[in-house]
Amino acid sequence: MDELQAGRRVVVRYSLDPGDTHSTSDALGLVTAVDEAGVEIDTKRGPLRIPRSQILLVHEVPPAPTRTGRTHEIVSAVDLRRISAAAWLPQDVSWLHVENLRNEGTESGADLSLLQKGWLLRSSACSTRRANSALPVTDSGLGWEQGLDAVEEWYRTREQPSRIQIYSADDSSTLAPECQGLAPLLSARGYTPSEAVLLLTGATAEAADGASAPAEAAADGLLIDVADAPTSEHLAAWTSQRSPGQTPAAAEAFRGLITADQPCEFVTAYAQHPDGSRSMVAVCRVVERRKWGVITNLVTRPDLRRRGAGRSVARAAAALLAQRGVRSYLVDVDAGNEASVNLFASLGATVRHRSWYAELA
Template sequence: MEFTTGGRLEVRITAADTGKRVSVRRLSSSGTPGSLFTDTVGVLTSWDNGVLSITRKGGETVRVEESSLVAGKVVPAAPARRRGPAASFAELALVTARAWQPVESERLGEWTLRAASGFTRRANSALPLGDPGLPLADALVHVRDWYATRDLPAYVQTATGAEGTQESLCAELEQAGWEREVSAEVRIAALAPIADVAADVSRVRLERDVDEAWLSRYQRFGTPGEHVLKVLRSGPSVWFASVPGEGAAPAAIGRCVVDGRWAGFMAVEVDPAHRRRGLATAVMGALARRALDEGASAAWLQVESDNEGARTLYDGLGFATHHGYHHFRSH
């Protein structure tokens, strides 16, 4: 990372560069021998009272004392991925939201408040795609009150790491005392290779609706009330996959929502006793083939950052990270 002009380190950023992607070098405080400098790349979200806040691609905020800066510059946006379909954050934000539709919603300017009796954060969080029509502090009060009347925690879903994402909003939420609870990745891939990689999908059953057997494997709730069923059934074209097991519960399940050119994969779960037998790949392959039949060409999914098993599976199927998303909770 080059910071020099004529061999000299230079700080070439100011507070006027807030909102831009920057790279800075500061004196290290680690105390590790040989670690004189520490480099940070991210969006400059504030520069106040001698402290810079820089939000990294993964959503973490790094605070840098201005007095420790030895170099800094504005840098271009991260280079585009070299594989997978072209997609903007705005497009994916709407597609992923349509796959987890709430039981009730309300508009707050260009934000959407969503609730589904607490089933999944995605259907029980504010989706801030634009201007809420109020000063942010007032909008957050409205969000808290809206969820409080439903006896639900207040969440705001944000994104980082791509053009047009919400690093500045993440920093403002942190400053307002909201805590980031969950971080995940939105990954995308070409759809056809997923359909091709699973050699045997004959055991996979595809249904238009969810049944009790499928729900018995999808253990993400207590009693599967009507709110759970409504969220799971939501989306333009929904398919449920299952592989019969030895008992009532399937050995593996999955869900796919086809939405124009996109096929979203979710709820892919395998009985621990049947893992490492290719069942997850078979489920995704069968769903991918059906999505291709409906005209889709691109795939997306969401995976939590600490789910190493799922990340390895999706790496093998050609998925690449498009952006990160996070849920901030009010306390």
């Protein structure tokens, strides 16, 4: 039952009595805790505990829609942030929530991984901000000020700066309810916000633009390749553009982030040469989470930009997802990266909300 993982939205069919497969019921909601004895699901009627021995069937479903409309346009900002976060999780992850703290019997130095609700705390030797920031997902039960105190202490014990990822409810600067109470506190404590990061969503079929398989997305003599693991050439391209001169520990952490979870694939556009050799032109990482596709780490060789390679790779990634029945995808792009924003907009994606990384110097 691989679908029984905390943070996933599922439908569970279960027997009302142990051993009775005729009297059953269904539960729909978010998995908040899993152990050897059973699973806890947060349903509309409240938390529900189901023993493993009574579970008959589990099926993962996409996040709940917030209104009618196209699939990629009707998911809330907080669910989009959940999906994005699930595609880029470091090993050092904790959940800040009052119930976790109570279960550990202390509010400092606790293992906060018990219930996946509250604020998601992430730490990595890799320098990427998403892997080194706190993400408010649900109410922590601590209050804004005490919650921020706990975040700062968590990062202080790791000798890292405290960083919070806050986000808007839509394509505006109005913060989502999950973050609104933080704004005055962050300002008062001297946090500095980063440039905005745009989260765009789109339909995989539309982005594939008629390609029914990744290879069909190639143009101008490019060869499209899909692999389960990155090559040293991929890693060199990512680190040279994002983290030049990084330490061995940071490089290893980055490799761990890139390859951590399955399904995870790497779509590459190669230029073929007359002598039979080939060279990498563009690459991206494709991850499936919560029945959504997440496209990350799209890079193109600087000397070969604006020739359609990035577009071919993005189309191929969308075709790969559509081929598997994944209807929607998302991508996070720095607001200042006009080339990438325009690329995904040309494939039908739209900006759903913005996020900022507020950091305490």
